Amino acid sequence: MAPARLRLLFLLLPLLSLFLLRATSAILCHPPDKEVLLRIKSALNNPYLLASWNPDVDCCHWYCLKCHYKTHRVISLFFLASDLPGQIPSAIGDLTYLHDLTLHKLSNFSGPIPKSFTKLKYLNYMTLSWLNLTGPIPSFLGQLKNLTQLDLSFNKLTGGIPDSLSTIPGLGYVGLDRNQLTGKIPASLANLKGNSLYLILSHNSLSGELPETFAGVDFGKLDLSRNMLQGDASLVFGRNKSTFYIDISRNQFAFDLSKVELNESLKTLDMNHNKIYGSIPKSMVSIQFLNVSYNRLCGEIPVGGQLQSFDYSVYFHNRCLCGAPLASCK
Template sequence: MNKVPLFLCLFLFISNFFSPSLSEKCNPQDKKVLLQIKKALNNPYLLASWDPKTDCCDWYCLECDLKTHRVIALTMFSDDRLTGQIPAQVGDLPYLETLLFRHLPNLNGTIQPSIAKLKNLKTLRLSWTNLSGPVPDFLSQLKNLTFLDLSFNNLSGSIPSSLSKLPNLLALHLDRNKLTGSIPESLGRFKGNVPDLYLSHNKLTGTIPASLGNLDFNTIDFSRNLLEGDASMLFGSNKTTWQIDISRNMFQFNLSKVEIPKSLSRLDLNHNKIFGSLPQALTGAELQFLNVSYNRMCGQIPVGGQLQSFDYSTYFHNRCLCGAPLESCK
């Protein structure tokens, strides 16, 4: 068998060592954009590995496609030393599928408009930051989005009705902001997937649109807002809903007339004005968590299922609920 001459091996080693660009996989345009992003963020320590002399596909906080070597994920998180705004250059990474800025308390400004150019984006997670301004309408242009998380920010204004135009959305997190106005009627008209809706800890007002009753949501969390009126349309015996949390609002409806999904695992209605009695159908649900305290309900707590496994705090501060685990009915 022929042997490679020693001098040739040495030459190849030296060439690769001193000329890393010969074997670099990173797309040159992507690399240029990434270095612009680093500069726009004032060269944070989080991006210390972003050395122009090395292959960008080896840098931290990003991922390249194994075949095309284009940048498909940019993920920055957990660094209170990173300051400034989301750089406009993020929109110049055309193959990006995941964009994440999370747990960055000194990231400020508004949601960058250039994100609208990222037509391949599937996951957009801008959470636990100091971002402010509105939830932008342009997000509805990102038709491939499956996960949109804008929670734990300082976003204000109303919820754009256009978000229902996202056909592949599986989860929408707008919780823990300062959003106002009503829940758009359009959120009951999602076509394709029906996303989990997290709108809690805002300042939303008005009633729940009747259109939401037409969809089979897996998870609904409208807790800690200023919502009122009837929320019974969220229930239904033919639905596969897993969680409903409408606690700490001003809802007022007759719970005894509500049809309970057998799939319901978590139900939180505390601190409302809900009246009537507890439906017998609750005994057939797969409940792991229940809280109906601080309402206006009466009657005996149905016996069976998981209802007696919860303690008194699940039921207390109602008008006249009785039976285990509360005092027996007279």
């Protein structure tokens, strides 16, 4: 082949490759998914965030979503930190192959969670956080049997926690914090079977005592802080558990701390602003973060671990705690 023709071929190869790439990629996007995405864009009044959602471009190349590498169905949809207006488009429920749905920090979103979400049978992760969602947590979320993570934090959801959440077999993360939830914590939540179970219910108006069923639950992380809970919270502790984080602060719990058995994996324990009495057990020396202030504790702070290195504010406003870093017991 003549050198001139060879040079021409080398020049044309990139253009030919680009043409073939566009030709093949143009058929990747499934028409039903593309039609649903355009309905979502229209429901949101064609926002700038979705400027890349051009009907002339393969939808698998649009921003804010991801397609499966083999099936090319839309499996992930994520809108983050934007001023999108209105309510959650019900058309999202028609993206029936979604595995991951994340709507986060969309402060102009309001209204309820659409019932159309019950069609998302493959959904593993659902984050609807920092929106302005109102109404109750819908019981129909229990129909999402493949859900492993549910984050509804930082909204204005009201009412109680539905029992139906406990029927989701692999649900291991439940984040309902920073809402306006009321009522008791359902005993049925003890049926959650997810690995390293996270239950985050802080900053609500939940009341009553903890379910006795929680005694048999091995939480990874448990945060019940800033509610109106009362009674005996010692049942969430246990020597044979693998819990690493417990925050029950700013409630009205009352129990004898000296009788509590702590597991060695527990590293963070916050119990401030309760009515907890007794003394600090020696097993607490393995704790790396601690706050027992504003309780009714007495006795000498055990020596060991980091207990003496904590600031005095960790212990103050108790009845008669003493020993470093507080004043001597003598």
